[in-house]
Amino acid sequence: MPRIEVGGPAPYPVTVERGTLERVRVPHAQVALIHDAGVPERWVRQVEQALSPALSVQVPARDDSKTVTVYADVLSQLAQAGLTRSGAVVGLGGGATTDLAGFVAATYLRGVAFYSLPTTLLGMVDAAVGGKTGINLPEGKNLVGAFYPARAVWCDPQVLETLPPAVFREGAAEAYKHGLIADPSLLERVLSPDFRPEHPAFEDTLADAIRVKAEVVTRDLTEQGERAHLNFGHTLAHALEAVTHHGMSHGFAVGYGMHYAALLSRALGGTDLSSHTRRFLAWQQPSPLPELSFDDLSPYMARDKKADDQGVRFVLLHDLARPYLARVPDTTLREVYATWQQDCTAFALSPS
Numbered sequence: 382m383p384r385i386e387v388g389g390p391a392p393y394p395v396t397v398e399r400g401t402l403e404r405v406r407v408p409h410a411q412v413a414l415i416h417d418a419g420v421p422e423r424w425v426r427q428v429e430q431a432l433s434p435a436l437s438v439q440v441p442a443r444d445d446s447k448t449v450t451v452y453a454d455v456l457s458q459l460a461q462a463g464l465t466r467s468g469a470v471v472g473l474g475g476g477a478t479t480d481l482a483g484f485v486a487a488t489y490l491r492g493v494a495f496y497s498l499p500t501t502l503l504g505m506v507d508a509a510v511g512g513k514t515g516i517n518l519p520e521g522k523n524l525v526g527a528f529y530p531a532r533a534v535w536c537d538p539q540v541l542e543t544l545p546p547a548v549f550r551e552g553a554a555e556a557y558k559h560g561l562i563a564d565p566s567l568l569e570r571v572l573s574p575d576f577r578p579e580h581p582a583f584e585d586t587l588a589d590a591i592r593v594k595a596e597v598v599t600r601d602l603t604e605q606g607e608r609a610h611l612n613f614g615h616t617l618a619h620a621l622e623a624v625t626h627h628g629m630s631h632g633f634a635v636g637y638g639m640h641y642a643a644l645l646s647r648a649l650g651g652t653d654l655s656s657h658t659r660r661f662l663a664w665q666q667p668s669p670l671p672e673l674s675f676d677d678l679s680p681y682m683a684r685d686k687k688a689d690d691q692g693v694r695f696v697l698l699h700d701l702a703r704p705y706l707a708r709v710p711d712t713t714l715r716e717v718y719a720t721w722q723q724d725c726t727a728f729a730l731s732p733s
């Protein structure tokens with residue numbers, strides 16, 4: 382059973398184990414379970430049986446839950462149920478739900494204990510680990526939030542067996558990203574036919590992908606430096622999600638965004654890694670890219686959280702596992718955008 386320790390100010394374990402969902406326990410008498418409408422009933426029931434929550438709140442699926450309105454409604458439900466500071470919030474669902482639940486936990490009564498039960502590949506390899514919680518604004522992704530790590534994270538590979546194939550492929554983007562920025566062995570392993578929840582090799586690859594994130598956030602929880610590398614591909618990805626009002630999913634947007642970042646890296650003199658990102662997109666089969674000009678996206682990119690008073694910064698790669706943060710001249714951003722757009726229209730061949 383892989384168990385990954387996340388260090389930092391408040392260390393916690395990430396357990397990867399089949400069947401862990403029905404054995405989950407937390408040391409709190411009062412639990413508020415937050416789950417989303419797309420999580421199959423059987424997983425919700427398993428957790429309800431294990432935790433006997435005082436309150437079980439269903440929120441909308443996907444980023445429809447990461448709104449000020451849903452956030453405020455959940456807080457009111459917790460207050461009406463009388464959840465006290467000795468209680469806990471447990472998030473069960475994909476990254477959208479654990480982001481929302483974590484932010485609720487971070488802010489309700491100025492902070493109550495938070496536990497995370499990710500049920501998507503993306504949630505397991507990325508969102509549930511590292512304490513970034515938050516919600517969106519119409520102006521952009523994750524513009525409101527807090528660094529508030531869970532006290533424990535449980536990943537049950539069995540729950541991934543109910544994921545629609547497209548949602549599994551969305552999540553693979555973040556595992557592939559970990560391959561590009563830190564552990565190149567993941568590049569082959571994520572695209573291998575063995576990378577499926579039923580396969581005996583799956584747990585180890587999943588755990589290795591989680592380990593990349595765990596190591597980075599252990600060293601830099603609040604993104605003072607190195608943590609920004611986890612944002613590879615995200616400047617464009619978040620803009621694509623926001624401009625499409627989340628019509629494009631995070632995982633597909635990250636696939637497209639990584640290709641843009643690889644092309645930018647090459648334009649700035651780095652090793653040409655675009656064959657990797659092209660190969661990933663060909664495997665991922667993302668939803669089609671809407672017709673968007675650079676100027677449609679640039680206002681959203683300007684609000685990226687890596688921007689400072691000198692402007693936007695991108696995560697680029699000198700080479701595999703050699704990420705860095707840089708400003709890119711506007712002319713380069715536009716020229717590379719044209720190449721990227723041409724390339725990307727070829728990938729959305731058979732969206733599902």
Ligand SMILES: NC(=O)c1ccc[n+]([C@@H]2O[C@H](COP(=O)([O-])OP(=O)(O)OC[C@H]3O[C@@H](n4cnc5c(N)ncnc54)[C@H](O)[C@@H]3O)[C@@H](O)[C@H]2O)c1
Pocket residue numbers: 417418419420421424442443444447474475476477478480500501502503504507508509510511512513514522523540541542543544545548551552555631632
């Ligand atoms: N906090 C972080 O560090 C971090 C990292 C990466 C992404 N994110 C955020 O995570 C979100 C994307 O997360 P996601 O890709 O998990 O998508 P998601 O949370 O939108 O879930 C995708 C879909 O899968 C459904 N689902 C969940 N579990 C299921 C299961 N076991 N079986 C069948 N269906 C299931 C959901 O109901 C939803 O319809 C975005 O909001 C993104 O910004 C956060």
Ligand SMILES: O=C(O)C(=O)C[C@@H](O)[C@H](O)[C@H](O)COP(=O)(O)O
Pocket residue numbers: 507511513522523555608609611612613615686
């Ligand atoms: O954990 C991080 O740090 C990341 O950048 C991981 C990303 O995959 C994730 O999408 C994160 O939510 C983006 O953070 P943001 O600060 O750009 O909103």
Ligand SMILES: [Zn+2]
Pocket residue numbers: 507555615631635
């Ligand atoms: Zn992401």
